Amino acid sequence: MIEFFPPDIFEGDHETLFEIIREIGLAPEQRFILGDHTARFERELALNLGVADVVACSSGTSALTLILHAMGVGPGDEVIVAAFGCAPLAATVVNLGATPVFADIDPWTMVIDPSDAEACVTERTKVLLPAHVFSVMADMPRLREIAERHGLRLVEDSAVAQGAVLDGRPAGLWGEAGLYSFVQVKSFGTAGEGGVVVTDDPELARAVRMLRNHGQDGRRRFLHHVIGYNSRFDEIQAAFQLHRLPGLPQRLERRARIADYYAERFAGLAEHGVLAPPPGRNGRCYYVYTLLTERRDALRDHLARQGIAGHVYYPRPLPAQAAFAGYAPAGRRWPAAEQASRRALSIPVHPLLTDAQAERIADAVCTFASGPGRP
Ligand SMILES: Cc1ncc(COP(=O)(O)O)c(C=O)c1O
Structure with missing residues (x-):
């Protein structure tokens, strides 16, 4: 049988994974979330991509939620998404109290059709949210131009497009923020859950970083500047992803x-x-x-x-x-x-x-x- 997803995807990494679990599990500091491995993973990924900031969080869905929340998306706002794709595209919008507005797709590439996306713009539209889904990136130059012309925020759901580069610019860096998902089957999947937000906007990165850990700023615990989420990143995943990054x-x-x-x-x-x-x-x-x-x-x-x-x-x-x-x-x-x-x-x-x-x-x-x- 030729499987759709290989069951032995991490076979060559098993020993390293066990070693990482041992090392982190037995380390004197007993730090399992948001520690040095996470910080190093964020830095290496940012360097690798040539982006100002990377914020690791608990999943691709969570990354999308953190971005939209940081942009102030809420009741009364509309977010334009493709009518064909994964549930988080619309669910994250609904869970923030906003309204997903569905645009049709290009019949061949199956990504959002820019003309139909533009036809969906109203005075309530806050964000244009294209996703790169079936191996082909959405038409980001056109979508960027549409977002600029209508004064919309542009967020790129690049959850499954890590590694794609369009006209020299990586997927995730065409909008104000992008994201990657690390679920096992993704192009940079891990042995569990995880995701990152990528952005060149330092204010947005700061807001996302606070939101991922209950609105704290990382300097002092139990001081909550805003209401946030638990979307912290795991140290074992961070060390494993650091090991897998060069390959x-x-x-x-x-x-x-x-x-x-x-x-x-x-x-x-x-x-x-x-x-x-x-x-x-x-x-x-x-x-x-x-x-x-x-x-x-x-x-x-x-x-x-x-x-x-x-x-x-x-x-x-x-x-x-x-x-x-x-x-x-x-x-x-x-x-x-x-x-x-x-x-x-x-x-x-x-x-x-x-x-x-x-x-x-x-x-x-x-x-x-x-x-x-x-x-
Ligand atoms: C386009 C897209 N966005 C977001 C997500 C959500 O990522 P996660 O499963 O890490 O929450 C997925 C997951 O399949 C996806 O395909």
Whole structure:
């Protein structure tokens, strides 16, 4: 079986992980959160990215909440998000008392459609919140220009795009703030939960840093300047991520090479009703590799019969989910998001795939596209 996410993702790091647990667990200071490892991890990541500040916190969802809270998003405010994507995009907005406004997506890249995002702007819009989801970054130059023209704050949900670089600028650094998620399966996943906020704005960084630890400023405990959250970062995760950081470019390159190979193999499949993502390296992070086909379920079954696991992100657009139905204006449709939820199938692209496995996957997709049932 070729798994969608490799179960042995940290196999080469087990000894180091156990050593870190031993070291931190037995250290005289008994410091398990927000200690020296976290501070060093934040500094190294900031240096690596060329950004002014990095604030480590408990998850990508929490990072998004801290940013939006620090920007003062609350009741009466609207935040524009894509109608197709992960729940935290809209849930973080709702949990702050604000209103998510859903814009449709580009039918091919499946990221927010800038024209539709602009059409969603009202006098209540506070934040434009694009997310880079299916390996392709949103059109940040256009979104930036729209945000500037309408006086909106621009936040980039780069949770799954760590490592993508668009026109020389990394994902996360196009807006006023960005974030990365470290859940195991992400491009810089860890053996647990975690996330970071990245920003060049020192005031925003200061506010986020306070909010992540109950509104304290890090100098004196039990002095609460604002009401915050418990979103502290774990020392074991920090030490483990410091250990994994130098290998990140190599793992990203492996993902990108597999994607290059798929792009080559799948280039002629569009006429057979199987559409691969636009090829290339600019603005890409191959966290997933997602095909579009009207015969999505048949493709998934075909791959499964060959021992290859596919993954459906996401079976419904956000406004069609029960949780967010109250934020879907009556009669409003999101045709591209609806189409994507019917057609998208992601195939394995993780860095532990061997060349032979990538070839087996590509062969299986090509056989399906040219086989019976093709349009
Ligand atoms: C685009 C996007 N934003 C935010 C998140 C939330 O990250 P986390 O799972 O670390 O809370 C995810 C998680 O999958 C995501 O895909």
